[in-house]
Every structure is written in structure tokens, then in C-alpha cells.
Amino acid sequence: MTIKQESVSLEDAQRVIAAGQAKAAEIGSPSNVAVVDAGGNLVSHIRMDHAWVGSIDISINKAFTARAFDIATKDLAENAQPGAQFYGIQNSNHGRVMIFAGGIPLRQDGQVVGAVGVSGGTGEQDQTVAEAAAAAF
Amino acid sequence: MTIKQESVSLEDAQRVIAAGQAKAAEIGSPSNVAVVDAGGNLVSHIRMDHAWVGSIDISINKAFTARAFDIATKDLAENAQPGAQFYGIQNSNHGRVMIFAGGIPLRQDGQVVGAVGVSGGTGEQDQTVAEAAAAAF
Amino acid sequence: MTIKQESVSLEDAQRVIAAGQAKAAEIGSPSNVAVVDAGGNLVSHIRMDHAWVGSIDISINKAFTARAFDIATKDLAENAQPGAQFYGIQNSNHGRVMIFAGGIPLRQDGQVVGAVGVSGGTGEQDQTVAEAAAAAF
Amino acid sequence: MTIKQESVSLEDAQRVIAAGQAKAAEIGSPSNVAVVDAGGNLVSHIRMDHAWVGSIDISINKAFTARAFDIATKDLAENAQPGAQFYGIQNSNHGRVMIFAGGIPLRQDGQVVGAVGVSGGTGEQDQTVAEAAAAAF
Numbered sequence: 001m002t003i004k005q006e007s008v009s010l011e012d013a014q015r016v017i018a019a020g021q022a023k024a025a026e027i028g029s030p031s032n033v034a035v036v037d038a039g040g041n042l043v044s045h046i047r048m049d050h051a052w053v054g055s056i057d058i059s060i061n062k063a064f065t066a067r068a069f070d071i072a073t074k075d076l077a078e079n080a081q082p083g084a085q086f087y088g089i090q091n092s093n094h095g096r097v098m099i100f101a102g103g104i105p106l107r108q109d110g111q112v113v114g115a116v117g118v119s120g121g122t123g124e125q126d127q128t129v130a131e132a133a134a135a136a137f
Numbered sequence: 138m139t140i141k142q143e144s145v146s147l148e149d150a151q152r153v154i155a156a157g158q159a160k161a162a163e164i165g166s167p168s169n170v171a172v173v174d175a176g177g178n179l180v181s182h183i184r185m186d187h188a189w190v191g192s193i194d195i196s197i198n199k200a201f202t203a204r205a206f207d208i209a210t211k212d213l214a215e216n217a218q219p220g221a222q223f224y225g226i227q228n229s230n231h232g233r234v235m236i237f238a239g240g241i242p243l244r245q246d247g248q249v250v251g252a253v254g255v256s257g258g259t260g261e262q263d264q265t266v267a268e269a270a271a272a273a274f
Numbered sequence: 275m276t277i278k279q280e281s282v283s284l285e286d287a288q289r290v291i292a293a294g295q296a297k298a299a300e301i302g303s304p305s306n307v308a309v310v311d312a313g314g315n316l317v318s319h320i321r322m323d324h325a326w327v328g329s330i331d332i333s334i335n336k337a338f339t340a341r342a343f344d345i346a347t348k349d350l351a352e353n354a355q356p357g358a359q360f361y362g363i364q365n366s367n368h369g370r371v372m373i374f375a376g377g378i379p380l381r382q383d384g385q386v387v388g389a390v391g392v393s394g395g396t397g398e399q400d401q402t403v404a405e406a407a408a409a410a411f
Numbered sequence: 412m413t414i415k416q417e418s419v420s421l422e423d424a425q426r427v428i429a430a431g432q433a434k435a436a437e438i439g440s441p442s443n444v445a446v447v448d449a450g451g452n453l454v455s456h457i458r459m460d461h462a463w464v465g466s467i468d469i470s471i472n473k474a475f476t477a478r479a480f481d482i483a484t485k486d487l488a489e490n491a492q493p494g495a496q497f498y499g500i501q502n503s504n505h506g507r508v509m510i511f512a513g514g515i516p517l518r519q520d521g522q523v524v525g526a527v528g529v530s531g532g533t534g535e536q537d538q539t540v541a542e543a544a545a546a547a548f
Contacts (some may be wrong), residue, residue, distance in 0.1 A: 002250055003146045003460055005175065006139040009323050038142065039176015040464050041327045045319045049283050053315045068465025082493050085534035088510035091501045092469045113139055140323055146460050177327050178464045182456045186420050190452045205328025219356045222397035225373035228364045229332045 007038035008106060008114035012137060016106070016116050017046055020133030024048060024120070031120035031129050032059035035106075038113050040067045048120070055119035061096045062103030062117030062130075068093065070112045073103035074127060102126030104134045144175035145243060145251035149274060153243070153253050154183055157270030161185060161257070168257035168266050169196035172243075175250050177204045185257070192256035198233045199240030199254030199267075205230065207249045210240035211264060239263030241271045281312035282380060282388035286411060290380070290390050291320055294407030298322060298394065305394030305403050306333035309380075312387050314341045322394070329393035335370045336377030336391030336404075342367065344386045347377035348401060376400030378408045418449035419517060419525035423548060427517065427527050428457055431544030435459060435531065442531030442540050443470035446517075449524050451478045459531070466530035472507045473514030473528030473541075479504065481523045484514035485538060513537030515545045 008016075013035035024031040030051035035043045042060055047053075062073050069076060079086040080099040090097045101123040106114040116137075118130040145153075150172035161168040167188035172180045179197055184190075199210050206213060216223040217236040227234045238260040243251040253274075255267040282290075287309035298305040304325035309317045316334055321327075336347050343350060353360040354373040364371045375397040380388040390411075392404040419427075424446035435442040441462035446454045453471055458464075473484050480487060490497040491510040501508045512534040517525040527548075529541040 001146060002143040002149060002245060003174075005142045005144050007142050009138060009140050010320055012139060014320075037140075037176070039174070039178060039327070041176060041321075042319065042330045043321050045316065046284055046288075047315075047317050053313065056316050065465065069463050086511055087488070088491065088501045088508075089469070091506045092472060092509065093465055094468070094506060097465065108139060147457055151457075176464070178458075179456065179467045180458050182453065183421055183425075184452075184454050190450065193453045202328065206326050223374055224351070225354065225364045225371075226332070228369045229335060229372065230328055231331070231369060234328065 005038050006108055006111060006113045008035060008043060008137070010043055012114070013043040016133045016137050017044055019136030020116065020118055020129050021046060021048060023132035024129045027125060027128060029121035029125040029129065031118050031126070032056050033129070033133060034059040034063045034117045036063040036067050036115050038067070040064050043114065051120040058098060058119035059117045062098045062119060063115045064096050064117070065098045066103035066105045066115035066117065067112060068097070070105055072105065073098050074101040077101065102130050104130045106134060106137045142175050143245055143248060143250045145172060145180055145274070147180055149251070150180040153270045153274050154181055156273030157253065157255055157266050158183060158185060160269035161266045164262060164265060166258035166262040166266065168255050168263070169193050170266065170270060171196040171200045171254045173197070173200040173204050173252050175204070177201050180251065188257040195235060195256035196254045199235045199256060200252045201233050201254070202235045203240035203242045203252035203254065204249060205234070207242055209242065210235050211238035214238065239267050241267045243271060243274045279312050280382055280385060280387045282309060282317060282411070284317055286388070287317040290407045290411050291318055293410030294390065294392055294403050295320060295322060297406035298403045301399060301402060303395035303399040303403065305392050305400070306330050307403070307407060308333040308337045308391045310337040310341050310389050312341070314338050317388070325394045332372060332393035333376070333391045336372040336393060337389045338370050338391070339372045340377035340379045340389035340391065341386060342371070344379055346379065347372050348375035351375065376404050378404045380408060380411045416449050417519055417522060417524045419446060419454060419548070421454055423525070424454040427544045427548050428455055430547030431527065431529055431540050432457060432459060434543035435540045438536060438539060440532035440536040440540065442529050442537070443467050444540070444544060445470040445474045445528045447471070447474040447478050447526050449478070451475050454525070462531045469509060469530035470513070470528045473509045473530060474526045475507050475528070476509045477514035477516045477526035477528065478523060479508070481516055483516065484509050485512040488512065513541050515541045517545060517548045
């Protein structure tokens with residue numbers, strides 16, 4: 001018997017990204033914003049004008065990480081420090097695991113159906129943008 | 138509005154793999170058999186005793202390919218030959234695209250919900266095992 | 275003396291992508307559409323509902339290829355066949371060179387300022403969508 | 412004179428995995444469970460329904476690590492902390508070395524003949540599941 005899985009649509013992803021973009025503009029932090037689906041695969045991405053090129057990959061992989069482990073990357077970060085229970089997790093999954101703030105799972109009725117990832121500013125800025133983006137879902 | 142996606146369960150995957158294993162034993166072709174879900178992510182894998190070590194990766198990636206493009210790898214192969222419309226597709230997706238027989242999508246009510254990949258024998262043997270596996274779904 | 279380089283903005287990229295999406299919907303070919311800037315780096319990407327997961331990477335890399343060599347991937351394809359002058363080019367750039375239809379440079383005053391890449395259908399469908407997308411620039 | 416090497420069979424691997432699955436179900440920690448042979452190569456893997464997608468790779472590589480260095484990953488972890496004798500070992504072997512709990516060598520007559528790796532819960536949960544799995548060997 002198959003598993004039923006809801007997953008974000010492109011329309012969902014674009015609404016989430018637009019909300020992130022608006023917040024990023026508001027706080028003056030040009031950002032990359034990405035959304036992945038329930039399978040961890042990219043649905044949509046934007047890089048705002050003048051946002052870092054190196055953050056393309058990071059935004060996509062923050063979203064991947066948040067879905068891969070159903071956890072905000074900010075929270076995973078605490079468990080990935082030296083001496084903590086998941087120290088070294090950042091070396092798994094071919095370098096796709098991001099362990100700093102900016103990735104947040106998207107939930108519907110308690111189930112994770114995708115995730116958003118933001119990169120372009122400080123950890124605090126990325127987190128602020130990601131929270132605004134996730135709130136639009 | 139989210140997308141509803143059915144996906145193979147572990148129980149489905151194990152039934153499919155067991156059928157593949159039985160057929161592989163019957164025709165004397167020690168095989169790797171893998172099943173991925175609707176997101177293209179591994180659900181289960183077996184390597185039969187004495188099956189090729191190099192085929193672990195191939196079986197998993199045949200299953201990935203069959204889901205990534207919703208097509209049997211045998212059929213994709215025809216389109217990936219020199220001069221054909223998808224020649225070069227095998228260089229995409231970080232080397233995960235397999236363009237020879239042995240990968241088959243798993244469908245339910247017309248929708249692809251996962252895929253099976255087989256590697257260990259000739260193209261004909263892999264295809265025979267994959268068809269027996271898929272038929273158990 | 276520095277080089278002046280014009281490059282697509284996010285607004286440009288989104289207009290191009292929207293035009294591609296509209297054409298893809300019209301011809302019934304759920305697609306991935308990506309735009310890169312003058313540096314070959316991703317500006318924006320969408321995956322339409324039910325478009326192939328394996329085409330995420332391909333759309334982005336078709337766009338990369340079209341800018342990397344300032345040529346439509348359809349034209350590069352002819353030169354990358356066995357026996358042709360660029361046979362083997364697909365092994366360069368860490369697997370990012372796509373040699374089939376669907377990638378088109380975006381030009382302004384004769385200068386390439388970015389590129390669009392489309393993947394999700396046949397070569398002919400991808401090319402049709404990419405042309406509609408590029409025309410919106 | 413050749414070296415004699417005993418190695419886990421598929422049947423062994425499936426028995427070990429089934430025991431891990433049962434323990435994971437008992438403690439409510441949906442897990443990925445993987446077994447590698449004496450060569451460090453995958454023999455079998457399962458991902459239980461709703462277990463983390465990011466843990467596929469981790470379970471396989473915990474098993475690899477436990478065989479690659481003939482040590483439980485929990486014990487390797489202590490030696491891989493900043494300042495310890497193997498700090499940095501996690502950068503070797505192309506990102507396959509996992510330095511947190513959940514990987515255990517499988518021994519027969521004192522010789523390591525394979526290993527099991529578990530990922531999906533806390534470090535403590537993964538270790539509990541791995542120990543139950545290893546005990547079935």
C-alpha cells in the first residue's frame with residue numbers, strides 16, 4: 001500500500017519566494033531564496049539583483065537540508081557542533097547539508113511538504129527572510 | 138494548493154525486490170535490485186551474493202533515472218544515442234543518468250509512484266529481472 | 275580599463291521564465307525553465323507541476339551551456355557528435371555541458387547577457403518553449 | 412598465498428536489518444538501516460516509511476565507516492573531535508566517514524566481516540537500533 005504524500009506546488013513555492021523577496025528588500029539583504037518539494041527536489045529559486053553568487057548553492061541546499069532532516073537548519077546547527085550528537089553530519093550527502101540558519105521546513109497539517117532556504121546575508125538576516133517566506137505558506 | 142503524490146512504501150519496495158530476486162535466481166543472474174520513491178530517493182536495495190560491486194551504484198541510479206524522467210531506461214537509451222534528441226543526457230545529474238536496460242517506473246492509476254532498477258547481468262537479463270520485479274507492484 | 279558587461283536582472287529572468295511557462299502550458303509540456311546571467315550563474319528557476327525531476331539539473335545546465343559558449347545548445351549538439359570538431363566537450367565543465375536542444379543565449383545589442391534553458395519534453399518541445407521564453411527578452 | 416576473508420551474505424544482512432527495523436519500530440524512531448560487507452560495499456538497505464531522506468546516505472556511510480576502520484562510529488567520534496588524534500578524518504574518503512553514533516562492525520570469530528549503519532533518530536536512538544541489529548548477527 002503506497003504512502004500518501006502532499007507536496008508543495010509551483011504556485012506555493014512562488015508565493016513563499018515572493019514573501020521572502022519582499023522581506024529581504026525591506027531589510028536590505030539581497031538574497032537567494034529556494035523552495036524544494038517533499039522529495040527534497042528544487043521547485044523554484046530566485047537570486048535577487050546583487051545577491052552573492054556563492055549563495056545560489058547554499059540557498060538550495062539549506063532548503064534540501066531542512067527537508068532531508070525535517071528540521072530548521074538553525075536547530076540542526078546546534079547538534080552539529082564539535083562534541084554534539086551530529087557533529088560531522090555536514091560531511092554527508094555529498095556536501096549538501098547546511099548547518100547554519102536560513103532553512104525552514106514547510107508544514108501542512110503537521111506533515112513536512114517541502115522547505116525554503118535563504119542565503120545572502122548574515123545568519124540573522126537569512127533567518128528573518130526565511131521565516132517571512134515560510135509564513136506565507 | 139499542494140500536490141497530492143502517492144509514493145511506494147517500504148513494504149511495496151520489498152515485495153518488488155523479492156520478485157526481482159526470485160527471477161534473478163531463476164535465470165542465474167546474481168543482481169543488485171533497488172527501489173526509489175516518487176521523489177527519486179532510495180527506499181530499499183539488495184545485492185545478491187556474488188553480484189557485482191560496481192552494480193550497486195548502477196541499480197540505484199537506473200531506478201533514479203526511471204523516475205527522474207518517468208521512462209524505462211531501455212527506452213531512454215534509444216534517445217540518448219549519438220545523433221538522437223537526448224544525446225548527452227547521460228552527462229547530466231552528476232552522472233546519475235543510466236541509459237541502458239534495467240530501470241522501470243512503477244505506476245499506480247497511471248501516475249509514477251517510484252521505480253525499480255536492476256544491475257548485475259547482461260542488458261537482457263537485467264531487463265527480465267526488472268520486469269518481473271515491476272510486475273509484483 | 276575595465277570591461278562593461280550588461281547582464282539580465284531578476285526582473286528580466288522572471289519575465290523570460292513566465293513566457294516559457296505560458297508556452298509550455300499551451301503545448302502541454304510541463305517544463306523546468308531556468309535563466310542564468312552573463313556570468314553563467316543561476317538567476318531564477320521554476321519546475322512546473324509534474325515536470326521531470328531529472329530536468330531540474332538539465333534546464334539549469336542548458337542555460338549555463340548556452341552562455342558558456344554563446345551558442346544555442348541545439349547548434350552545439352551538431353558539433354559534439356562523434357567525429358565532429360567538439361566531440362567530447364560534454365565531458366568538460368564537470369558535466370555541466372548539455373548538447374541537446376533547449377538552451378538559448380539572451381542577447382542585447384548583439385552582446386550575450388544571459389541565457390535560458392528548458393527541459394521537460396522532447397527536444398522539439400523544449401526548443402519551442404525556449405524560443406518563446408527568449409523572445410520575451 | 413591468498414587471504415581468506417569471511418563476509419556477510421545477503422541473508423545475514425537481511426536478518427540484521429530486520430532486527431534493526433523491529434527495534435526502530437519499538438522505540439518509535441523511523442530509520443534507515445544499511446549493511447555493508449567485508450569490502451565496505453553495500454549489501455542491503457531499507458528506509459522505513461517517513462524516515463529522513465537525508466539519512467539514506469548517512470546510514471550507508473556509517474556502515475562503511477565502521478568497516479573501513481573496524482570501529483564503532485560512536486568510538487571514532489571521540490577521536491575525531493577538534494584537538495583529538497583523528498581530527499579531520501571526516502574529510503577523507505570523499506565525505507564517506509561518519510563520526511557520530513549508529514555504525515557498528517559485525518564480527519565473527521574476532522574478525523570483522525561487515526558492518527551495520529543506522530540513521531533516522533537521535534544519536535542515542537540510532538545507537539540503540541544499531542546494537543539490536545548487530546546482535547542479530
